[in-house]
């Protein structure tokens with residue numbers, strides 16, 4: 092099993108099919124993006140977060156977007172459908188990628204969302220291929236931050252936008268906590284908010300917004316865990332004990348790390364300067 096599967100959110104990918112089954116959808120039924128959004132958004136505040144991104148980046152005349160770490164394809168399908176952009180959805184894990192591809196086809200969006208399976212650090216496209224690069228809760232999984240940001244810079248056209256919501260460190264993380272964060276959240280690169288912004292500037296970006304989301308997300312994950320526990324009987328009926336125990340473990344770990352005050356999050360929007368600027 093690959094190391095990233097130590098994060099329990101990524102086991103039991105069939106959960107989404109069980110939820111669709113609850114809606115009476117069989118495996119061949121056509122789907123709408125809205126059928127899926129309650130289940131396919133693996134970040135905080137679901138599609139509201141995507142609406143914020145579209146408003147901030149702007150969609151007019153900027154059709155080529157890359158999402159790094161696209162998961163089950165939820166953000167990419169929503170952005171393609173409601174933002175009318177062409178998405179390249181890059182996902183590391185083959186099982187997530189396959190589910191994403193099949194759901195996108197069932198939504199009739201395969202001409203607007205290109206699914207690619209692979210590691211962003213090995214991803215190859217011509218320089219300037221994208222108008223925007225976006226990512227929700229994925230970059231903290233990836234090592235080699237300078238290499239990652241240099242690639243983003245090169246893949247964007249001049250004037251293009253880099254937008255992310257990502258996890259960050261707050262204060263000193265102890266070695267024990269660090270081991271737990273690696274195991275439970277597959278946290279490979281956790282930067283403090285000031286370091287995160289500096290990393291972007293060192294790569295040549297002009298940072299337009301860097302918002303600390305830590306308190307908001309701490310409350311979000313607290314409420315999410317309480318709601319999941321309160322609905323345990325329903326979840327057991329739909330998903331079975333193994334999947335429910337895995338999700339409970341994951342939500343509990345995320346909540347514990349946020350409430351410890353050592354884990355937080357940010358929303359960041361940065362631009363590659365126009366040529367000659």
Ligand SMILES: C[S@@+](CC[C@H](N)C(=O)[O-])C[C@H]1O[C@@H](n2cnc3c(N)ncnc32)[C@H](O)[C@@H]1O
Nearest residue numbers: 132133134160161162183210211227228229232
């Ligand atoms: C928390 S999920 C978020 C998925 C999606 N962005 C969303 O919000 O629904 C992060 C995803 O990033 C992917 N990922 C991690 N490292 C990656 C890498 N090096 N290249 C591409 N994807 C990666 C993971 O496999 C995982 O599916």
